[in-house]
Amino acid sequence: MAASLRAETASLVRLADLDLSRLWRLVAAGANAGEALHDLLPAIVREYGAAGGAMAAEWYDQQREKAGASGRFYALPISPDDRGAHSLVSWAVGTATDGAALQSLILGGVQRRIADHVRLTVTSNSIDDRAAAGWQRVTDGNACTFCSMLAGRGSVYSEATADFASHDECGCSATVAWRGQPVPVKPFTPSAKTSTEADRARVREYLRTH
Ligand SMILES: [Zn+2]
Numbered sequence: 502m503a504a505s506l507r508a509e510t511a512s513l514v515r516l517a518d519l520d521l522s523r524l525w526r527l528v529a530a531g532a533n534a535g536e537a538l539h540d541l542l543p544a545i546v547r548e549y550g551a552a553g554g555a556m557a558a559e560w561y562d563q564q565r566e567k568a569g570a571s572g573r574f575y576a577l578p579i580s581p582d583d584r585g586a587h588s589l590v591s592w593a594v595g596t597a598t599d600g601a602a603l604q605s606l607i608l609g610g611v612q613r614r615i616a617d618h619v620r621l622t623v624t625s626n627s628i629d630d631r632a633a634a635g636w637q638r639v640t641d642g643n644a645c646t647f648c649s650m651l652a653g654r655g656s657v658y659s660e661a662t663a664d665f666a667s668h669d670e671c672g673c674s675a676t677v678a679w680r681g682q683p684v685p686v687k688p689f690t691p692s693a694k695t696s697t698e699a700d701r702a703r704v705r706e707y708l709r710t711h
Contacts, residue, residue: 503639503674506560510553510619510674514612517549521611525604534603538590543583546611550618554578557622561677568679570632579621584614609669616674620665623675628661634678635659637686641672646691646700648673651707655688663711 524541528534561576589610597603627636635657640648648671657678665675678684 503676506557506619506623507641507672507674509556509560510616513549513553513556513615514608517545517611517615518608520545521604521608525600528600534600535590535594538594538607539587542590542607542611543586546583546586546614547581549611549615550584551578551581553615553618554581554622557619558626561623561626564677565630565632568632568677568682570630570679572632574626574630574632576622576626576630579618579625581618584617586610586614589614606669613667613669613671616671617665617667620667620673620675623677624658624663624665625661627675627677628659630677632680634680636675637678637684638665639674639676639686641674643672645671646696647703649691650696650700650704652686653689653691655684655686657684658711660711666707 520541524537527537555578558576558578565574565576589607593603593606593610597606624636627633637655637657638648638652640652644652645668647666647668651666652673665673667673676685
């Protein structure tokens with residue numbers, strides 16, 4: 502289920518990384534990193550974001566068919582958007598202490614933005630589709646404490662206002678809870694990870710606002 506979508510998202514991130522390596526070569530040849538990134542990054546995010554959204558919409562339709570959901574519904578990808586690529590560039594350029602750090606901050610931010618197109622396509626269709634009760638958060642089995650605590654609640658989000666909390670390099674995805682069927686994510690106790698007060702506070706804050 503969500504695993505195939507995760508693997509496809511990872512391939513898109515690898516393709517985006519190849520585009521970025523061209524950009525880093527320009528920088529190595531003397532181009533200003535900030536200028537090159539401001540010029541090229543928004544388009545890279547939009548392009549791979551669009552591909553991610555299209556992929557997620559197709560996945561949604563396949564899942565819907567497998568679930569035997571009633572009624573007619575065709576999933577739509579969310580509109581491609583650079584999702585604040587300029588702020589990512591300004592933040593990364595201001596934070597990175599060397600070229601390697603800059604590359605990894607940018608790639609982390611690009612990964613998050615591509616994956617957000619995939620996740621938000623699943624969440625928005627789960628909310629629009631009457632055959633779906635909503636969506637659930639699924640971790641990749643490697644999640645940070647915050648994500649494990651959130652996913653472990655097994656909540657089904659059904660409000661359009663429930664955004665998908667994510668972070669750079671977050672491997673969490675969204676999956677559909679079909680009406681009249683057992684939910685795909687049962688509540689669980691996150692294993693062996695010690696939650697800090699900061700993690701618990703973030704979870705409380707997320708729950709308060711969703
Ligand atoms: Zn996480």
